[in-house]
Amino acid sequence: MFFHMIELTLQNRMNEVKKLYESLSLIGSLSLAISLPWIIYKALHLQRSLNNLFGKVVVITGASSGLGEALAHEFYMKGCQVVLCARRRQELDRVRTDLMHSHSTVQTHPPIIIPLDLADLDNLVENLKKIITVTGKVDILINNGGVSHRGNVLSTNIDVDMKIMMVNYFGTVALTKAVLPDMVKRNEGHIVFISSVQGLIALPERSAYSASKHAVQAFGDSLRAEVADNNISVSVISPGYIQTNLSLNALTGSGDSYGQMDDSTKSGYTPEYVAKKIVKAVAQKKKEMIISSMLPKIAIFLRKYLPSLYFFAMARRAKKSSLK
Structure with missing residues (x-):
């Protein structure tokens, strides 16, 4: 009798597990049935958007x-x-x-x-x-050119x-205003404004660098609203660290070239990876995009929702840096 009761209990548990598995399988099947067409639609939409770039005149600064x-x-x-x-014709x-x-x-x-x-x-x-004389128009302006900065506020000359x-x-604003009419x-x-996470x-x-990128962010937001009725798209792209010569060519507080590759820059995304992401964002006419690892995104979240914690972390970072 005792063993029979155990057998019945086990059988009931097995039936419950089986029903749970069947329900989960059903939910999974329904989720797949719903999500798969959406994934296919998004992929096709992206491909159509990329195809629409064909023949567009694209001006790229810092090229x-x-x-x-x-x-x-x-x-x-x-x-x-x-x-x-x-600036460099040879390059x-x-x-x-x-x-x-x-x-x-x-x-x-060509x-x-x-x-x-x-x-x-x-x-x-x-x-x-000159550009419009040759090409007849500018479809997309990529404001990418820029210079970075390494130095504390106290030791950075105002010039x-x-x-x-x-x-x-x-320079970015002037070129944008020139193409707008x-x-x-x-x-x-x-x-398109290539800003930075530091914006x-x-x-x-x-x-100096963060301030300039903050300004670009604000200008882009204002411009987007003003030209919405003119069928002109505005995208502000904020990448994190990229493996480029930006830190090598950065200006120090005295105006000299920094001439060093930061560890964070060395470990950043490749330019090719970031470029692919940007082209997709441009094709889809995204208003803004952050291209970075998780840590900068956490910092952005803290700055917005827990500013005291963000300020504390930045003060610690500044103290650590000044001790080097």
Whole structure:
């Protein structure tokens, strides 16, 4: 009798487990039936969006190296007419040659080179006119050019702050304002600002750079609202650390070149990875995107919802840095 009761109990438990398994299987099947079409739809939508880039005129600043060069490759592979802009003509020639040799089967126009200096505000309008004279229009402007900063506030000369703001903010704004009238006239266009995670969270010893990127973020948000009725998209992209020469070319407090590759930069994303993510965001006309590891995203969350904890963490970081 006793063993019979145990057998019945075990049998009941087995039946309960079986029913639970069947219910979970049903839920899983329903979830798959619902999610699979959605995944397929999103994939097809993304591919259509990427296909729509074909033939677009894309102007890229800072195209002579790093992320700008990687973006040039990605847009060129999508069949865009790429306009390469930067100060160094020789490097732009190299990038142009690499594009044509690496993607010789791509059906598009040869890349165009327009040397320009974002700090030279007086000539930006003329450079933009040259581009439109050659291409007839600008469909997408990628504001990627910029310079970084390494140094604390106390030891950073004000002319360094001004130079970084001139390139990263005023040069970007001036070029954007130069291209806008034609976009408004045609009732279409896309302005892309390559900002930084440091435009969302300011780090110690990055005051000038963070301030310039904060400004770009705000300008982009204002512009997006103002041109919404003109069918002009505005995207603000905020990458984290990328394996480029940004830290090598960063300005110190005295205005000299920093000349060092930060460990955080060494361990960052590759330019090619970030470029692919940006091109997808541009194709989908996303208003903003953060491309970073989890730690910066946590810091952004803390800055917004637990600011006291964020301020404490940054003070600890500043103290640790000053002890080196």
